[in-house]
Amino acid sequence: MTSSIPTVRDEASARLRAAGLKVTEPRLAVLDAFAPGEHLGADDVFRRVSRSLPTTSPQAIYGVLGALSGAELLRRIEPAGSPALYEIRVGDNHHHLVCSSCGKVTDVDCVVGEPPCLAPSATNGYVLHTAEVTFWGQCPECQAAG
Amino acid sequence: MTSSIPTVRDEASARLRAAGLKVTEPRLAVLDAFAPGEHLGADDVFRRVSRSLPTTSPQAIYGVLGALSGAELLRRIEPAGSPALYEIRVGDNHHHLVCSSCGKVTDVDCVVGEPPCLAPSATNGYVLHTAEVTFWGQCPECQAAG
DNA sequence: GGGTTGTTTTGAATAAATCAAAACACCGAG
DNA sequence: CTCGGTGTTTTGATTTATTCAAAACAACCC
Numbered sequence A, B: 001m002t003s004s005i006p007t008v009r010d011e012a013s014a015r016l017r018a019a020g021l022k023v024t025e026p027r028l029a030v031l032d033a034f035a036p037g038e039h040l041g042a043d044d045v046f047r048r049v050s051r052s053l054p055t056t057s058p059q060a061i062y063g064v065l066g067a068l069s070g071a072e073l074l075r076r077i078e079p080a081g082s083p084a085l086y087e088i089r090v091g092d093n094h095h096h097l098v099c100s101s102c103g104k105v106t107d108v109d110c111v112v113g114e115p116p117c118l119a120p121s122a123t124n125g126y127v128l129h130t131a132e133v134t135f136w137g138q139c140p141e142c143q144a145a146g
Numbered sequence C: 001g002g003g004t005t006g007t008t009t010t011g012a013a014t015a016a017a018t019c020a021a022a023a024c025a026c027c028g029a030g
Numbered sequence D: 001c002t003c004g005g006t007g008t009t010t011t012g013a014t015t016t017a018t019t020c021a022a023a024a025c026a027a028c029c030c
Helices: A008-018 A025-033 A042-052 A058-070 A140-144 B008-018 B025-033 B042-052 B058-070 B140-144
Strands: A075-077 A085-087 A095-099 A105-108 A127-138 B075-077 B085-087 B095-099 B105-108 B127-138
Touching: A008 A025, A025 A042, A025 A058, A042 A058, A058 A075, A058 A085, B008 B025, B025 B042, B025 B058, B042 B058, B058 B075, B058 B085
Parallel strands: A095 A127, B095 B127
Antiparallel strands: A075 A085, A095 A105, A127 B127, B075 B085, B095 B105
């Protein structure tokens, strides 16, 4: 008899299947590596996944991260000066606050009231699909550290 | 007798000096490489500078670009998926429109009326100094190309 | 003009990510 | 349940953008 209580893994499996992706251990482990609000680089994810799946290769991590962000189960951001970061919060278009000193990234909700701050003064003929906003500043810890 | 008519080079020299930087041929050549509205990568700059100064090394270009953007004579941007780009328009905080298909970058003026769109919903204790906005879309040429 | 300091050259090294081919595993069909 | 096709992961090498370090050199203040 198998349990009928849905687990976190079941949920992740369902999301993978819904996206048309095969359910594999590395993919489940990568999804499991992300806590809400975290922004992890490929190397961070590799380290975490390695704990539960020690045979996983870095290239597999790149493959999984690419597949998951292609399927919009992860969002990929690339703050200037940083390697690519991934987060589990998808589907809304929230923005980011990056510390110029330590690189820490914090989510911030959309700027002004209106649909996603998508209003440049002129579009120059471009058909827009995304407005990406990055705020730069110094986080409380770095302020305290001088 | 030397000419008393100020040249483009004189002007660039003055800007370098005002920034506390020594005036060198590579630096003048790099400043000269930028037309208004252009966004050039280090390799583009290297190619252009090589025409007038064939002995210049790529590392010199990196050094010059670093010095000039540190002195705010150039601005450095890093759209996701692209190597670093530099532009000669500095001092205002304008934003960018990037073509998802071909990577072309176009300047756009500040989004809404208020000083530089600098209003996230919450600052989380950060002291902000910049708001960077990148619009993603498809440029007219890429639309035409399907 | 000469010395100091900052800049550029020369040469090597690094980090992040991608490519390619072979081994492997998921999962639908039977 | 097993087989087979397709998608995934592994293994290993490669690329691109960038940085580091030391020596040669050039700008510029006195």
